[in-house]
Each structure stands twice: as C-alpha cells, then as structure tokens.
Amino acid sequence: MTQATYVVIGNPIAHSKSPLIHAAFAAQFAGHPAVAGFLYDKLLAPMDGFVACVAQFAAAGGRGANVTVPFKEEAFRLTETLSERAQAAGAVNTLQLQSDGSWLGDNTDGAGLVADVLRHIDIQGKRILLLGAGGAARGVILPLLAQEPASLTLANRTFGKAQALIAHFQPNTPIPLQACEFAAVAGQFDLIINATSASLGGERLPIADSVFAPVALAYDMMYGKAETPFLAQAREAGVTQRVDGLGMLVGQAAEAFHLWTGLRPDVAPVLDWMRAQL
Numbered sequence: 001m002t003q004a005t006y007v008v009i010g011n012p013i014a015h016s017k018s019p020l021i022h023a024a025f026a027a028q029f030a031g032h033p034a035v036a037g038f039l040y041d042k043l044l045a046p047m048d049g050f051v052a053c054v055a056q057f058a059a060a061g062g063r064g065a066n067v068t069v070p071f072k073e074e075a076f077r078l079t080e081t082l083s084e085r086a087q088a089a090g091a092v093n094t095l096q097l098q099s100d101g102s103w104l105g106d107n108t109d110g111a112g113l114v115a116d117v118l119r120h121i122d123i124q125g126k127r128i129l130l131l132g133a134g135g136a137a138r139g140v141i142l143p144l145l146a147q148e149p150a151s152l153t154l155a156n157r158t159f160g161k162a163q164a165l166i167a168h169f170q171p172n173t174p175i176p177l178q179a180c181e182f183a184a185v186a187g188q189f190d191l192i193i194n195a196t197s198a199s200l201g202g203e204r205l206p207i208a209d210s211v212f213a214p215v216a217l218a219y220d221m222m223y224g225k226a227e228t229p230f231l232a233q234a235r236e237a238g239v240t241q242r243v244d245g246l247g248m249l250v251g252q253a254a255e256a257f258h259l260w261t262g263l264r265p266d267v268a269p270v271l272d273w274m275r276a277q278l
C-alpha cells in the first residue's frame with residue numbers, strides 16, 4: 001500500500017497523468033500548511049477490489065482520492081455522503097475523508113469542463129448541443145445548466161438514453177432541454193460539446209456540417225497529441241475555436257485539489273506544461 005496521502009484509483013492506472021498535475025499544483029503552494037505532507041500517487045485496484053482498496057488506503061493514512069475508470073459508478077453507489085453534483089452525475093470522481101472517518105463523494109468533472117469552456121466563451125444565454133448520453137455527458141449537465149444557457153440539446157446514437165437523461169434533468173430546471181438523434185440535429189448552436197467516445201475509435205459523428213456553421217466553440221472531451229476526429233470535423237465545417245479535453249482533465253484536478261486543500265491552483269501553466277508533454 002502506498003504512503004501517499006492522496007491517490008488516483010483505477011484499473012488500469014499506469015497511464016494516469018493525475019500525479020503529475022497534482023504535484024505541479026502542490027508545487028505552486030510550496031511551504032503552505034495546507035499542502036504539508038501532500039503526496040499524490042497512483043493506486044491500482046483489482047477489478048473486484050475497489051472497496052477494499054479504499055479501506056486499506058484510509059487505514060494507511062489516506063485523506064483523499066480521485067476515482068477513475070471503471071470505478072466511478074461503484075464509488076457513487078458506495079459513498080454515503082454525496083455532493084449535489086455527484087448525485088446529478090451518478091458518479092464519483094473525488095473522495096474526501098471526513099472527520100468521522102467516512103468518505104464524502106464529489107464529482108469535479110463537470111466543473112472542470114465548465115471552467116475550461118469559460119476560458120474561451122461565456123455560457124450564459126448560449127445554445128448548447130451536447131453529444132453523447134453516457135457517464136461523461138451526464139456528469140457535465142448540472143454544471144452546464146448552472147451557467148444558465150438558453151437551451152441544451154442532447155443528441156445520442158441511442159435515442160432512448162438521451163431521452164432518459166433529459167427526463168431526469170428537466171423537472172429541476174426551467175432551461176429548455178431536448179433530446180434528439182444525430183441525424184435529426186437541426187437548428188443553431190453556439191457551443192457544441194462531444195461527450196461520446198466515438199473519437200476513441202477514430203470515428204466521426206453523423207452530424208451535418210450545417211449544424212457546425214454558427215458554432216462559436218467546438219469542445220471535445222477527448223484529447224491527444226493529434227487532432228481528434230471530432231475537432232477535425234468541426235475545423236472542416238468552419239468552426240474557428242476548437243478545444244480538446246486536456247483542459248477539462250487539468251480543471252477537474254484543480255477542483256479536487258481545492259476540495260482537499262482549500263487552495264485554488266493556477267491551471268494555465270500546468271495545462272501548457274501538460275500540452276508540451278503530449
């Protein structure tokens with residue numbers, strides 16, 4: 001078991017960039033009492049051993065954890081106290097040890113996305129098209145709605161999943177939400193966000209170029225050294241501002257770091273540094 005006070009737990013975990021990001025954040029506050037003893041490591045949990053792994057980590061002095069694939073939903077089910085945004089996301093990506101020894105489950109993914117989008121455009125009053133209806137899409141809906149967009153349209157390959165998500169969120173917001181199939185996406189949008197995993201397979205989405213025409217910002221939650229298929233599609237359709245998800249990754253980490261330490265790190269230099277390492 002690790003001696004670290006903070007970890008990212010997943011399976012696989014070797015590829016995770018979270019330790020680099022958190023070490024860079026902690027270095028920004030060197031000497032500050034809130035980061036005294038801050039040591040962040042990776043923790044590989046067996047596929048059937050997430051709960052035992054978290055318990056061992058706590059017993060060894062762990063104070064907080066990030067949770068990644070495939071344990072975010074399991075962490076959600078097993079955490080007694082959940083933040084509102086974790087409840088809305090149906091998933092937990094951040095755990096914080098409470099004074100009574102229990103864990104608080106939070107989800108900082110949506111806040112990370114929103115913070116990164118706001119570095120480029122305002123969201124208030126904007127028409128959002130969100131592509132995908134899996135965990136990644138669900139996790140960002142509440143934080144996006146908190147920015148008071150004019151509308152949010154959710155398009156997904158499997159229409160029923162988009163419908164179910166809209167039915168879940170619409171009763172709690174006056175903002176008009178709509179579900180549709182990719183082929184039926186019509187109308188004008190200011191912000192288009194790809195939360196599907198289609199880019200992983202190198203695939204483009206069956207969305208008409210005309211949908212991209214007035215878009216001010218195309219955002220792909222995926223990232224990589226090469227341009228993602230979705231951002232290539234947006235570029236060819238004429239969208240000038242195109243951003244990949246590396247900033248969301250650093251942003252969700254910044255939110256977790258803030259939860260644990262009360263400190264707000266400067267994201268920009270860490271993002272530049274991470275970009276240079278891709």
Ligand code: ATR
Nearest residue numbers: 132133134135136137156157158161196197198203
């Ligand atoms: P995640 O946690 O990353 O959201 P997920 O819950 O498996 O993962 O969801 C993946 C999302 O990507 C879904 O919206 C999925 O569409 P379906 O609901 O129809 O399965 C979408 N997706 C995956 N591959 C896709 C592809 N090749 N084309 C379009 N959508 C795709």
